Amino acid sequence: MALIELDLTARPGPAPTSIPPARRYRTAGLLLALALVLVLGGAAAPDALRWRFLGAIPSPPIPESPFQLDGDRVYTAGGLGGDRTVSAWSLADPPVKLWSAPVPAREVGPDQVPYGDVRARTAGDVVVITDGPSTTVVDGRTGETRWHSEIGVHPLTGDRFGLVEDPKFRPGTEYNQAGGAPGDIYFSAAGVPHIEPPLTTEFRGVDLRTGATAWTASAPGSVVFFNHPSGVVVLASDRLTLLSSATGSVLRTTTLPVLSGQRPQSGRLVGDVLLVSYGRSLVAYSVRTFRPLWQVPQAEDVADPGACSGLVCADDRSGTSVLDPATGHVLWHASGADLVRIGSDVLEQDTGTSEALRVSDLRNGDQKLALRGWSSDTPTADDGPLLLRRIGESRDSMFALIDDSPVALRPLGTTHGAVSDCASDSSFVVCRGTGVLQVFSYRG
Structure with missing residues (x-):
């Protein structure tokens, strides 16, 4: 189960820049697979999906030029060394460039840790652009710079306020x-590593439109925060606190116990359930009340735990147990697979690769649909369906959508030649081709 460490301000990993080595399929096999997909998807309305190529967006094929699909927009980034440039494109037919904005590149000092590439996301009427911890906020309509911060700003629910975490x-x-001495490392907001945990962690709520500080708060030691519709959930080693996103006022707080000599070490938020890890124990708390719901044992120092997204899980020596969020009872067990919730079902994919294995029943783990030969390497927005792809003999990629009720694969279409990075949401698919981004829509 993927957890966030309380004693680390972890640097984000680099964005993926290429797909795993492609497999070649015989033409007959691919045609047969497509025919089966068509049969499986035949129960759905034929006019619900319509695969269309909208056009291409210029994009240099280098890792420093990522892109983000965000609603009906795509944000691209380019430039090396000095100033970077972020451009916004409307996903019309064909795509239309809205604006380009210069973004100061983050200068990394000798005691700082380099971060990933430039990222952009819409937050209300502004766009928040990050380069590692450095943040630039621009006007969503014009791209004009509103304000800049040298440390990270995390947009909160509602897109009016952001949170600055400063250990x-x-x-x-x-x-x-x-020197490279071994031991635990703790990072400052600017990416400077330290050998001791912070004395305190300061929080600042900022108005995303202006950058003005709306409120401040602090907690002793190292903490982890979670963005929830009811406010900012702060997990410290001795307590849980819920802060108002708008004012920073304390809405709810409770003291956390010491279990078998251990204090909370990390946490993960799944819906309204906050999972707090004590090492050998996992305790679930209701975010609505901060009351403990249940407690179960869990394995420590698991060599290769499977990831668990959108589900309540606990690690054990042989894999991952899927738990009932209300009671903590084990529903079923998965071994050697990452788990991703899709509606009322679960996608199982091979740990360490993007190969999709099967769709399973959330209640008991029973297989509903086999997916061998498909890849699940296309990130999807939280509100979007799950899309899979496979690479054909001519190196183009074929996409299919997983329907939730009933569970079935529905074919969408193919790209124009070989592509690498892809992203999707409930309406669009964007893939990196040679020097361009290929943009497709698949809703009628």
Whole structure:
């Protein structure tokens, strides 16, 4: 089960820039698979889906030029060294460039850790652009710069306010990267590593439109925050606190116990359930009340735990147990698979690869649909359906959608030649081709 460490401000990993090695399929096999897909998807309305190529967006084929699909927009980034440029494109037919905005590149000092590439996302009437912890906010209509911060700003529910998390360390605790001594490392908001945990962590709520500080709060030591519709959930080693996103006022708080000599180590939010790990124990709390719901044992130091997205899970020595969110009872067990919730079902995919294995029943793990030969490497928006793809003999990619009720694969269409990175939502698919982004819509 993927958890967020309380004692680490982890740097984000690099964005994927290529797909896993492609497999070649014989033409007859691919045609047969497509025919089966057509049969499986035949129960749905034929006019519900319509695969259309909208056009191409220029994009240099280099890792420093990522893209993000965000609603009916695509954001692209380019440039090396000095200033970067972020461009917004409307997904019309064909795509239309709305604006380009210069973004100052983050300068990485000798004691700082380099982060990933430039990212952009819409938050109300502004666009929040990040380069590692550095944040630039621009006007969503014009691309004009509104304000800039050297440390990270995390948009909160409602897209009106953002959160700045700023750990404060004891002087003289900076990590000597030249020495490379072993031990735990703790990162500041600017990416400077330290060998001791922070003394306190400051929170600042900021108005995303202006950058003005709306409220401040602090907590001792290292903490983890979670964005929830009811506010900001703050998990510390001794308590849970719910803060108002707009004012920072304390809406709810409770003291967390010590279990078998251990304090909370990490946490994960799944809907209205906050899972707090104590190492050998996993405790579930209701975000609505902060009351404990249940407690179960869990394995520590699992070598290769499977990821678990949108589900309540616990690690054990042989894999992952899927739990009932209300009671903590084990519903079923998965071994050697990452789990992703899709509606009332679960996608199982091979741990460490993007190969889709099967769609399983959320209640008991029974297989509903086999998916061998399909890849699940296309990130999908939270409100979008799950799309799979497979690479044909001519190197183009064929896409299919997983219907939830009844569970079935529905074919969408193919790309124009070979593509690498792809993203999708409830209406669009965008893939990186040679020097361009290929843009498709699939809703009628």
